Amino acid sequence: ASTTSTQNSGLYDYLLPLFEEDTGIQVRVVAVGTGQAIRIAKNGDADALLVHHRPSEDAFIAEGFGTERFDIMYNDFVIVGPKSDPAGVSQTQDIQGAMAAILNSGASFISRGDDSGTHKREQALWQRAQLLPKGVWYREIGAGMGAALNMAAATGAYTLSDRGTWLSFGNKQDLSILFQGQAELLNPYGLVLLNPKRFPHVQTQAARTLAAWLTSARGQAAIGSFRVENAQLFCPNAKNEQELDKKYCPAQSLLK
Amino acid sequence: MSIFTEILSFFSGSAPDLWPIVALSLHVSLSATLLAALLALPCGVLLAISRFWGRGAVLTIASAFMALPPVVVGLLVYLMLSRAGPLGNFGILFTPTAMIIAQTVLVFPIILSLTVDAVTPLHRSYKPLFSAYDAPKGLIIKSLVWDARFAITTAILAGFGRAIAEVGAVIIVGGNINGLTRVMTTTIALETSKGNLELALALGAVLILIALGVNAILHLIRRIGLRFEEAER
Amino acid sequence: MSIFTEILSFFSGSAPDLWPIVALSLHVSLSATLLAALLALPCGVLLAISRFWGRGAVLTIASAFMALPPVVVGLLVYLMLSRAGPLGNFGILFTPTAMIIAQTVLVFPIILSLTVDAVTPLHRSYKPLFSAYDAPKGLIIKSLVWDARFAITTAILAGFGRAIAEVGAVIIVGGNINGLTRVMTTTIALETSKGNLELALALGAVLILIALGVNAILHLIRRIGLRFEEAER
Amino acid sequence: MSGLSLDAVSFQASGKTLLGPVSMSLDPNASLAIMGPNGAGKSLLLELMHGLIAPSSGSLSWSGKTPSHSKHSRAYIFQRRILMRRSVRDNVAFALDAVGIVGTDRTYQIEQALEKTRLTDRADQPAALLSGGEAQRLALARAIATNPKSLLMDEPTSSLDPEATEDFERILADLKSNGTQLIWITHNRAQAIRLADQVAFINKGSVTELTPATTFFKSPASKPAKDFLNL
Amino acid sequence: MSGLSLDAVSFQASGKTLLGPVSMSLDPNASLAIMGPNGAGKSLLLELMHGLIAPSSGSLSWSGKTPSHSKHSRAYIFQRRILMRRSVRDNVAFALDAVGIVGTDRTYQIEQALEKTRLTDRADQPAALLSGGEAQRLALARAIATNPKSLLMDEPTSSLDPEATEDFERILADLKSNGTQLIWITHNRAQAIRLADQVAFINKGSVTELTPATTFFKSPASKPAKDFLNL
């Protein structure tokens, strides 16, 4: 089970054939909302879980559903909106300023409103800026990233998106990235293995092989070399992250 | 029992917005069904009583359009109503109106196809009479719709079932905006994606209860004049 | 024209997996429709020809269940087939089998309700004959299904339309796994969420064409013995 | 040209010529009994006359108008019982609605027709419950309710008991004396003698005879008619 | 107890007693003509006898069996035309399928019945296209095809021409002489005289008379019967 953002970006279509070639193991991805993914895993209907909300992942392990968590990669969130940028978000210096500019301008903002990793991050950003988003301009849509982007495109609204989904999104119309590149916007993905004691039917061995492959030099290199429209989408950050970061994910590519 | 707890908490404390959601669901789906029925009933009767070249093809196409996926209808309406689209100026995208339009499109072929079959056997027995008196089309439509109201009710309820149960079209053209375009099914989909499966199921149960209410009312209405319908020797 | 380019590129180069997806869609939805029809046709005929206390309630409930949202059915079947659920040991979650089960549940009440109305007028005219010869139930079912095959075909096609067009149930119990449980509608939903609206629409067009094919075949089949059906004076 | 006239009318179906060609004409006031064995084509001929089916060749007219353009001035009783799933009264009302008779005329004509056919006390009952003879009376009520100029009837007394048949004939005789034209099919010779001015005899799709009723029963010209009458 | 017997049978509907109470019994070989005016309750009585409707009170039996448990040994011709949307042959075949006659018997009995009713050359045509008289012949074909012990018929010759009626009576006379019991409704007195052993006369829901046919037509006991026969 996995979140949708990784699937929408096309990462799995690129990565998994390589994995299958190396190990002969076929991976079946069920891409759903973060909450649903965790729920599927808690029911024992998956062998491994890949999401991007650290607190939920830690709780999952603490409650005994999972055994280990592996850092795999990260990317970042960006604020997209209409090119004309009525709120002047692109002029702001930091993320707090950007959020305030949107709130003060009265321009529409589309919130995922679905308790997903992205939604939780967005809420955290408002909170850190000490703002309370409320009003007709703040649209809580309760849907996936793609739906949020489709709505933003149709109505000329702002929204927070992960870079992967944004880059591979096909209905950008008048939208573009208006704000990016701050540490608060980093978005780490982790792989959690399920507890075989609790779920005896789980294919632990295959899941371990996947974790090992993803964190191996070859797996990490593959993640780093995945590109959409010549842009790198994910930065590998498994244990030896210092080293890899330098090699595959120069800080400036994300944190301009 | 946990389901009931979930429902109750949804009804009351944690999420007090159930009633507007239910109301909007009913408003959108009943409006769409009504609109589709107003168009499809006369068309269906005319299709049932006419013979023309290409009639078989029309019937086949109509029944094939029962397979129109809600997402596709949603997309089409989205593209029409999007600011970049031909009807973008009306600004009705992401409003209940847009949702009604999309569901009407979805429901029309269902009521149409089923109406044709609902009135065909009755028309077979009434036809000599209509023909002998050269009855006006309006009277024919009225007579067939009324006297076949049992099967026609089911046709309309099949359309209503499709409308109230679908999520693909309303989420695209409505956007599932909290307090504005959120309906039962989009809420169910949302809670599902949050992993709140029990809550989602509980909402599903509420939806079925509501559907049951609508069905019961229509089933009662169609019993008007039942003794003429059921009189048999 | 860009739609055709999109389709073509989807068919050929960039994504060569269209045919398996189409095949799986047809496999799942036709199987579910067939299964549901095998159950619903006899039940529907029996419901149409029997009179018992509570019959009206059964009919109302059956037609209300036409409003069963796919997502809810998906969830129910998911919870049954989940490892944590009662049937978890079969390990059929996220397989085509699970999808067929979910769609069968979805389609059954539709075919059931429509079959009742499809055979009711015919039964009204055949009933004295059945009664005079105390005809066995099997013969009655056979006779009514065959002689009402026009309306019954539409009932089955309405069920098929629901199955092939729905995404909520199959995505939950199938998981939209590439190469294993990905069908037309889940692909359309995925492409929509990727913002590839034209491609999604193009796939919708392909789906409708396929539905048209299925409808055309059934419409041709039901014409067998048409001269007896249409013979009228 | 006034009255009904048929010009080389024929009817084909299923690759066979079932009727005709028939040429004949009839005065607007002459009543016509159509007789002949089962399957001869009597019902087809009557349906053609009213424009219920279209001739395969030839043409018909009622005082110059096509049958389909003059339906409201006629009424038709079918051989089969054709009733709507409604009350007895509403079955009669349908005919008036179809012809466009509204207001107090509508009510009056409905009640008159029900009374003449002795159905007033059954008026609110579902028509489907009527007995065979009662249903045939309802068909007559519906037919006379619109005050048609011509009354076309396909074996209208086949299910009536002897007394009801007499009543029926009395009503027809009244209508006839008030200028209504009767054109009807019957197997009842005595009835034809009592009510018909002319008799058309059909055998195997051919009208072999169209003669005044008195002549027909005494000395039919054609061999089939002679056989039919056992003469 | 052999033969048909009715014990205080009555039938109510719509809050009215439409028939009975009727008590009578009939020898297994005696043929019975049921006569009476329209709406008297003839069809209801015949339907009760065959178990098509259930009595509101009282009970019936055929040699001790309830009507519903002995249907396969009888056949029934309805007053209305009730045909399946199939070929003429398949309409006859249905009766044999319902009764459970299979194999060569099935084919033989179908073809025999079609031949006796002169429908062989129409066998493959849709039954819906038949004329009124032809449809009535088909009803007879379907009824005799299962070789019933008793034949219940509701005005089976109402649409037949005089010659076809004779044919029909000839078939019935044959069946009767071979031991088939005939119970039928007719408005045709001559027919009743020719074929009936007993006559039951119904008036306004009461069986006022059940007498040997010869007695009935000469000197009916009841006043209504006298009126009906114009005596």
Ligand SMILES: Nc1ncnc2c1ncn2[C@@H]1O[C@H](COP(=O)(O)OP(=O)(O)OP(=O)(O)O)[C@@H](O)[C@H]1O
């Ligand atoms: N559409 C048709 N196709 C084939 N045969 C037909 C069609 N319509 C009528 N017939 C046949 O044509 C013949 C004449 O039919 P019609 O109903 O006119 O007979 P009729 O003289 O009214 O007989 P009856 O006294 O039995 O009512 C019948 O043999 C009938 O089966």
Ligand SMILES: Nc1ncnc2c1ncn2[C@@H]1O[C@H](COP(=O)(O)OP(=O)(O)OP(=O)(O)O)[C@@H](O)[C@H]1O
């Ligand atoms: N279910 C019912 N409810 C009310 N009235 C009924 C019902 N069934 C029959 N009747 C009435 O009962 C009376 C007897 O009906 P039945 O059909 O037995 O008459 P019949 O003697 O066969 O007359 P006919 O010669 O006209 O066929 C009729 O007046 C009919 O309208």
Ligand SMILES: [Mg+2]
């Ligand atoms: Mg005829």
Ligand SMILES: [Mg+2]
């Ligand atoms: Mg009767």
